[in-house]
Amino acid sequence: MVDLLLEWRPALAGEVDSDGGTPLHFASSDGDRAVVRAILRAGPPGMVYKKDYLGGLSALHVAARMGHRRVVEDMLEAYPDAAELRGGDGGTFMHAAAREKRSKVVSLAIGKTKLRGLLDAQDRDGNTPLHLAVAAGAPAVVEALLRKGKVRTDVLNNDGRPPLDLATGSTSFFTMVSLVVTLAAFRAKLRPHRQDHAKPWSGGDVGKWIDKMSDSLSVVAVLIATAAFAAGFNLPGGYGDNNGKANLSGSPVFKIFLVLDTVAVAASVTAVILLVYGKGSRSTGSWKSFAAALLCMWVALISLLLGYYMALSSVTNTRAVYRVGLIVIYVGVSVLQLCIENWVGPSSSSCTVWRFFLVHQLRRSKGRRAVKRQFPLAGASVLSFYAYQVITFVAFIIFGFFLEWKGKTGTSPAQAPSPL
Incomplete structure (x- = not known):
């Protein structure tokens, strides 16, 4: 037309x-x-x-x-x-x-x-x-x-x-981090000015957001600690009637379960303490305890998931159970990881982030102090994010190693002693 x-x-x-x-x-x-x-x-x-x-x-x-x-x-x-x-x-x-x-x-x-x-x-x-x-x-x-x-x-x-x-x-906050990391990686500098007049970035009321999130995360951390603590007493396989010891105490898989459950309890309790301290201190550095608490919660959650799989493996020989557990944990953690990366990860490419650490952190380029003083949360938040990725990567390695070992040894769950 x-x-x-x-x-x-x-x-x-x-x-x-x-x-x-x-x-x-x-x-x-x-x-x-x-x-x-x-x-x-x-x-x-x-x-x-x-x-x-x-x-x-x-x-x-x-x-x-x-x-x-x-x-x-x-x-x-x-x-x-x-x-x-x-x-x-x-x-x-x-x-x-x-x-x-x-x-x-x-x-x-x-x-x-x-x-x-x-x-x-x-x-x-x-x-x-x-x-x-x-x-x-x-x-x-x-x-x-x-x-x-x-x-x-x-x-x-x-x-x-x-x-x-x-x-x-x-x-x-996350946009600011991505912008600062990208610009600093390519040696961008702030305009010259007296550092005693510099005001740290505080857009979006990050302090109020951290304070509000600490309340919700404290509840989640307590729930994780409660679940892990309960799992430590309601052991898979139960207890012996005579000596009160766990029936599966001789199983290597059961021992791994105990280690993971202990890590989950310790990490979740540490997260609660850090969140309570950060909320109570209300200092300019409270975001550090908040970031550390998030990492501890992630460690506790991963340990709890792996511990659940170990408990499942210690009481059954059914291959279908192994496969279902593998799918649930791998898919669940992978989806959660992708969501977290999309929500809070820096938009900058990995190449740019590594360049930021090389140029701005390791080589201590000119203007580094000014950028750090103006944007104190940028570098630390990226470090925390990559620490989270390392934790997830290590968890997958441990899980994969266990699956390979399980397939080679064909370890079966220990038999509970007969009451007769």
């Missing part, structure tokens, strides 16, 4: 509404490539350069804002010089994409040599796409610009602020 209308009257493509929007603006906003191509092919020349009255945006800016990479590509193929178009705020389509967290459009510009000059371009306020991506809280865009685009991290905007300074405006 669009082709027929444009063939009948090509000037229709140049009509504007009360806001200055052309049909190309609307098609770009919707991401309709067929309509965009039809207008570019049959419409009046230079339609891409027309700007609306609201923000002085061209259709290219609109497509970039909406994240329609293919539409942006079509426009740039038809009008390569349109990449230099500036909007009402003095920004290019790259600025529009970075502000709206459109990583696909940003990656398009990074991948084309002719567009590399736009990566460090500044708008009317002196902001580069990196500035806007940091301000918008877009770690994926920031990492793409730094790792693939090789953009500069020392460009100052009109307020004299480099990109890392803008991370202080983030209200999400």
Whole structure:
């Protein structure tokens, strides 16, 4: 239909509404490539350069804002010089994409040599796409610009602020961590200022969140401790009638169960103590006890799950039980791990995180103290997250080793002594 209308009257493509929007603006906003191509092919020349009255945006800016990479590509193929178009705020389509967290459009510009000059371009306020991506809280865009685009991290905007300074405006804790880790990994620095005037990041009321979460986690930790404590007395296989000892005391699997149950009790009780201490102290370092308590709870939970499987293995020889237990534990822990990684893990790639530790932690780069003072929770939270991953990895190794050993030895559960 669009082709027929444009063939009948090509000037229709140049009509504007009360806001200055052309049909190309609307098609770009919707991401309709067929309509965009039809207008570019049959419409009046230079339609891409027309700007609306609201923000002085061209259709290219609109497509970039909406994240329609293919539409942006079509426009740039038809009008390569349109990449230099500036909007009402003095920004290019790259600025529009970075502000709206459109990583696909940003990656398009990074991948084309002719567009590399736009990566460090500044708008009317002196902001580069990196500035806007940091301000918008877009770690994926920031990492793409730094790792693939090789953009500069020392460009100052009109307020004299480099990109890392803008991370202080983030209200999400996990977004802040991802931004700081990514920027610091590529040697970004804060603007020079007196350190006694520096105020640590406190966006999103992290202290209140920790205080509230401590109440719920304390209940969970007590429940884990109760379950583990009860399992230590309600032993699999029961007790002997004469001496009161466990019937399965000679079984290697039973001994492993006792070790895991003891670890679960100790770790969960430690978590409760840390949570109570952190809530009672209300100091600036209470987040350390909170992070340690989370790790202890994870150790207790993993130990309890493995202990359950060991208890199951010690009282049955049925292979189906082993397989069901394997599926339940492996799938359950794996799904839980993926959820935790998605919720609280840094958005930065593993390569960037390791670079952060190498550049910012081990080599003690310049500006390290300033970044640590401004964002005291960033590095510690990443360390805690990777400690959690190590704990999970070790748990899987232990479980896999036990399964292999079980398959080779074919250990059967110890027989309870006959009461006769």
